[in-house]
Amino acid sequence: MAIRDEDIVSIEAPPLNAMENLYIPEIVKGFGITLRHLATSWNKGKTTRALEYPEERRENIPVEKGGQYAPNFRGVHRLNRDAAGRVKCVACMMCPTICPANCIHITAADSPWDDREKYPKKFEIDELRCIFCGMCEEACPVDAIELTPEYDITGLSRQEMIFDKEKLLSIYDATIEKKPM
Amino acid sequence: MPYTLKPSNAFDIDIETTEYLKDHVDTGDRWVLNFGPQHPATHTTLRLILELDGERVARCTPHIGYLHSGFEKLGEHLDYNQYVTIVSRMNYLSPIANDICWHHAVEKVFGVGLTPRCIVVRTIMAEIARIQDHLLCVGAAALDLGAITGFLYSFNPREKIYDICDFISGQRFHPDWTRVGGAMADLPDEEVFRRMVKDFIHNDLPHALKDLEGLVLRNKIFYDRTVGIGVMTREEAIGWSLSGPLARASGVRRDLRKDEPYLCYADNWDGQGAEAVQFKVPVAEAGDVYARFQVRIEEIRQAVGIIEQLIDRIPGGPMNVFTDSKTTKPPKSEVYGSIEGLIQHFELIMTNRGWEAPIAEGYGANETANGELGYYVVADGSPRAWRVKTRPPSFINYAVVSKMLEGHMLPDVVAVLGSINIVAAELDR
Secondary structure (H helix, E strand, O other): OOOOOHHEEEEEEOOOOOOHHHHHHHHHHHHHHHHHHHHOOOOOOOOOOOOOOOOOOOOOOHHHHOOOOOOOOOEEEOOOEEOOOOOOOOOHHHHHHOOOOOOOEEEEEEEOOOOOOOEEEEEEOOOOOOOOOHHHHHHOOOOOEEEEOOOOOOOOOHHHHHHHHHHHHHHHHHHHHOOOO | OOOOOOOOOOOOOOOOOOHHHHHHHOOOOOOEEEEEOOHHOOOOOEEEEEEEOEEEEEEEEEEEEOOOOHHHHHHHOOOOOOOOHHHOOOOOOOOOOHHHHHHHHHHHHHOOOOHHHHHHHHHHHHHHHHHHHHHHHHHHHHHHOOOHHHHHHHHHHHHHHHHHHHHHOOOOOOOOOEEEEEOOOOOHHHHHHHHHHHHHHHHHHHHHHHHHHHHHHHHHHHHHHEEEEEEEHHHHHHHHHOOOHHHHHHHOOHHHHHOOOOOHOOOOOOOOOOOOOOOOOOEEOOOOOOOOHHHHHHHHHHHHHHHHHHOOOOOOOOOOOOOOOOOOOOOOOHHHHOOOHHHHHHOOOOOOOOOOEEEEEEEEEEEOOEEEEEEEEEEEOOEEEEEEEEEOHHHHHOOHHHHOEEEEEOHHHHHHHHHHOHHHHHOOO
């Protein structure tokens, strides 16, 4: 289907007029724009864009003003606990299967509890390898793994950034109020 | 690789053999300048071997491959949903447009139809991605010519786009938002989404465009450095198979949204006779850097018009195609509540079960901000594509650099590179 004539906007570059050819008026006009920005951004005016990060955080800003939408945000993972405080995971291996970055490593073992057959003896996520796509959360059939609104994780070594089961459960304890299950 | 490497005869624009260069170029001693791969004006890792005569470019040889990351090969190891995380890293100026295009191609091969709600939201996001890409490009074109303030003003509204992506998907930069037959999740809150998009197109964007145009559009310095630079005629643009704003700035009337309509650009997109969205295609005749700049600015305006038509008409209903289809994951309530849902959920994820992909091949292309972005998918019935070939607009557009630069001055190199908007991650894949 060819494009019809009435769907075309013809664009031309009109030659500069005498005023524009003089350089100076356009330079003054340009300075006017930057000066207006200077004036309106003064003392955190309406054109200010910067977020003074460690003091101001996106969590404390409404979503429509550029804040974080916590229920959706894809930050660091956590392993959820069930009502009895045990790990919810049943070691079904869905998350390591769906993970595009191959960053989840699970060693399954026979469960010590009666209500399920398996549980993760070892559960490790390499947070440096992870791309935070959220597919593990989508794949989990028991809501055991979730991404939290936490994003400022640090570590001094690569080994430290491989989060084991205890670490992931402690993230659950720390974030359960921010993002209830 | 030696600097004296000569391109093949078809690319050869030697001043001894090219008639019209003889007026421009003095036959003095030539010297070779290695431009890039690490240079602020190349934006990413591009390398140009410039053979200079004085300050004129006598020959330019583009070298590629500095950012080759094996994205296409990864497509053979990740399934149709997982690969969306890779394609959004190709053109990182408008990641969500790549997501939409990839699943457009996959759905075309699979024969999966979308729900009206998904079509509308995808169209809105595709247009937002177009604005996102063009804003960076027109800003960077100004930046390369010394107008750093224009770059900053055009960069500001992109922050709002990141917020919208963050809201609907959970990640600002790489939304990885689409899935086969739908999206990763429904809009969290339609009303908030609508307000955010309206706030962006009515408040932030017009101010930024006004500032940018006021700074550079009629500025004589910018005008002199862009008009008549890097000219491609209509025949040349067709001959080098340019697409997108580059082709349209040279007078080629080609826009996939009109020529091969998809999503809301096609008539009867919801199956009930809905009309296609109304928009105009900007076409310029000059084919120079300034025309490309103007075409991109006009495309931003048209994209705003498309979003305005759709934003109040997001239909209700589900985001994903019906849940008993074999390609989309059932909602979590189904997974927990019914055995069928649980079985289908497992079937879709486990490697030894997997999808029922057809044995077929096909090409799906979208009009993204840089031009025609296409994916050629060969499906062999397994959950993974047997081969995925990308048609990146940057790759095709980069081939024409040597043609555009012939006979120009060295400072024009950055003007031309800025107007083509090459993304090396997409170029080298």
